[in-house]
Amino acid sequence: MHSPHEDTERCVRTVQSKDARFDGWFFTAVLTTGIYCRPSCPVVPPKPKNMRFYPSAAAAQQAGFRACKRCRPDASPGSPMWNERADLVARTMRLIADGVVDRDGVSGLARRLGYSVRQIQRQVQAELGAGPLALARAQRAQTARVLIETTAVPLGEVAFAAGFASVRTFNETVREIFHRTPTELRLRANRGQRSSGGGWLNLRLPFRAPLCPDNLFGHLIATAVPGVEEWRDGAYRRTLRLPHGHGVVELRPMPEHVDCRLRLSDLRDLATAISRCRWLLDLDADPVAVDDQLADDPLLAPLVRKHPGRRVPRTVDPAEFAVRAVLGQQVSTAAARTLAARLVLAHGEPVEDPDGGLTHLFPDAGTLATLDPEALAMPRTRRTTLTTLIGALAGGELELGVGSDWVRAREQLTGLPGLGPWTIETIAMRSLGDPDAFIPTDLGVKRAAEGLGLPGNAALVKHARAWQPWRAYAVQYLWATGDHPINSIPH
Template identity: 70%
Template sequence: MHEDFDSCLRAVQAKDRRFDGWFFTAVRTTGIYCRPSCPAVTPKPQNLSFHPSAAAAQAAGYRACKRCRPDASPGSPEWDVRADSVARAMRLIADGVVDREGVPGLAARLGYSARQVERQLVAELGAGPLALARAQRAQTARLLVETTTLPMTEVALAAGFASLRSFNETVQTVFAMSPTQLRERSRRRAAPAGPGELALRLPFRAPLNPDNLFGHLAATAVPGVEEWRDGAYRRTLALPHGWGLVSLRPQPEHVECRLRLQDLRDLSAAISRCRRLLDLDADPVAVDEALAEDPALEPHVRKAPGRRVPRTVDVHELAVRAVLGQQVSTAAARTHAGRIAAALGTPVDDPDGGLTRLWPTVEQLAALAPEDLAMPASRRRAVLALVRALADGDVQLGPGADWGRARAELLALPGIGPWTVEVVAMRGLGDPDAFLPGDLGVRIAATALGLPDAAGPLDTYSQRWRPWRAYAVQYLWATGTHAVNTMPGSTPTKESA
């Protein structure tokens, strides 16, 4: 979008928050870059330039605006919608792969040479993987400077910088302030946090309807791994350097995020996974406008706009839980998953609630025996086959996965059919066009709306909802009264046309 000067200019002149994260506005006369919605940007058009990423603006010599804090914008929704190599690279960079494995590690995961990855990212984003990772490190550093009292040497290490000098230079270049000045400036607006806790705000594009999002996570919560407590969804996190605990509470203009991390180097990865869990980088206006073109969905979209797709922090976990949930109730699926977590999950210490375990890794799950699973033999075989395939690398899932290849690999496993594959694609891989024509709840909703209720005809009908069929599923499910549609503490309602 940044190449369409007139469209970008109109968004800036309108201070349109919907475009925050889509592109960045640089002002030649001041040397700063901003969000499109920044109230401080009023210069002449000839003094503006537009950039596809914060890293590109920084590479062009601009510093971040102190007023609108463009580095804290929601991420571009493009990286969740697209399945090409650039989008896969951006998801991997957000998860910290470049910091942990370098550009060669990123390239290996994508199946390209490092030179090819560099060329593709520069061509589209104006910056290579190292620059993009550096911009992310700067954002992590700012969060640690502003929300903790850690010495700056520890902040530099936790944010991924190789030296204190590099940390100081980057912060000064990007924010036009020293780390000490950043900390002093933030004290006036810092959110209160408990001992050992980081208090953050996760931005999103409005509107956000929390009902099905938090309702689904609460209703399917695995005991010991997840819980709903005091108006917040809480869960454990298995992160690259240790474990973490997160509390997520919806607010009108942001999601309140409170983190406890065993290792602060995991801050960036934890934030990225929480944003993916809640689908916070989505563009709800574009989604809802497209779905509302169908008269059958239009009343439901207009009544409760901004539904997100409840995703996951760990696609391996989601895949195993999807198989456990085949043809059983939500309560039964929770029970099965809770037993596995209690038996195999790594213990954690939660000072605030009832979180006791991490979800087991695939290596830990490999210790499962058939007699450990109190379920039909066919589903036991499916669970064990999936675990083996994940452990052996025969099924490749994760933020950089190829969606088509992952579907094919899952379908090749015994006991895994289209419903399970599409659940994994929708909630685990983040494919916005994943669809469940055979799902009972979807078919019941389709019947009530006068749509085809058989899987084949409904799949054909759903083509008009592309590429947002995963969101159409949320609106279809929301016509019922299942607990997944209602955030705990709110009044259950059944939508009517």
């Protein structure tokens, strides 16, 4: 598979047209100025002979270029390739974004993926022009910039919160990448931006337009577990279980970005929290590519034209969602929320939320593994399904994280009792993030197919081959034809 930066002619045209759709796909370095930019940088495009193209910000940084102060290329949406693919490089990139290299080093990353350090470094270097350490360093620099510019946290604390081993390395890296010292960055930011207050970090999460927030936020709100999630004052709020502590996040859809407010018990979790929120809202998707293909189907085209840019709502905790998917088998949305809320009250870890009504973290698999199955108010067969799933998650036999192998995860889920195609594909869609997950047996999908004149059952699966690899997005468009709370944001 060729990376976009390898097509020089196309890259030049993209930069000259300032096409924001390709922000994050590649980066443009300018030989005469020594800076690198995103394709949509507002400055006058350089002459083509002075442009060089890199597949990652880290590669541009390694080549000696510093980030543009106008377009802030380090804050681009992530490449959609890491969401569309399930190969080693894509899984590696998702884990780096989740902070695995900062926490466990490249050797820990290799263990998670089941490959040698050398194999991972070779493949990542070949495709991204930089190894895992350089990519993690670029992410640390961006995290540092966010903390420098949006908080009053002392710079010495920022260094360690962003993942740097020393204040000296922090200072050198920031100066090298942004061509300003941390102090200069903060002074400049304080002139033009608001600073976070009250323990909250105020951020903007960029995305590729268009984005249709209705089904994205509507789904999260309609299925929200009381105590863990809520809709308050125009924002979806939830608690977060993070590697070094916990957090509360508020996500509010805006026309050109998603407003994100984070309160963290440990600032070292900032990069991971941002990554998980972006994953939850599918913000690194390429909606134009998805919609163009789905609109080729004349029966789907009117739905795509009406509300383009639908995303697949995912999860901040893949194991949590898998448990909730089993709780939701053969019951209504309301009943599933009630069952989950009981688990949370009985086994969740309490948290404080002075600004809202959140009370607990969703219990992790280790905690749930200790519960008494008889206390679960559900049929015995589904109880067995749930306890077996929890046991597999707690014991490490089942891996559903962002770095999971989608094929292997499906095989493992298939081997558990009581997990049929609907549950497995729902977990594949929401926990694993497979853009091609498909649930033709879902009642909402079947009703939508019938209403649109699409065939049913096996014929629908055959018809849907033309939607690959975007069948999970087709499901969002099909669900949107029904009159259900998941399709709209409360006002």
